[in-house]
Amino acid sequence: MDPWRYSTEGVSIALRVTPRGGRDDIDGIETLANGRTVVKIRVRAIAEGGEANRAVTELxxxxxxxxxxxxKILSGTTSRLKQVAVEGDPRQLGDALKKLTVAEPGKTRD
Structure with a gap:
């Protein structure tokens, strides 16, 4: 199951954010212990003064x-687990998310 939901305005994405992650990147999809799927994101910014949230929205x-x-961050502004809304064409956004989160064979992320 995809960690995003479609609406008429765009998509809503469930995220797990790692601040001070060494780089700004999307690391794919992860299933949490409760069965919920999230998009894993890491940012260089620290989780202070909204810097990590700003880095997430920019990324x-x-x-x-x-x-x-x-x-826009809908919920989880002070948590690693966030719900983010992205306005735009839902189909295009969904296709882009699929491409960003699929693991390419033989590709390593460092």
Whole structure:
């Protein structure tokens, strides 16, 4: 099951964020212990003063090709688990998320 839901305005994405992750990157999909699936994201920014949240919205906007103003954190502003809304064409956003989160054979992430 995909960790995002479609709506008429765009998509809502469940995230697990790692601040101070060494780089800004999308690391794929993870299934949590409770069975919920999330998109794993790491950012270099620290989780202080909203810096990590800002880095997350900028990373998602760039990766999905939408303006930063179209990415909003719905819940989890002080948690690693977040729900984020991205405005735009739901089908295009869903296709982009699938490409960003699929593990390519033979590709290593470092």
């Amino acid at each position: 998602l906007a760039k990766a999905l090709g939408v303006p930063k103003a179209r990415v």
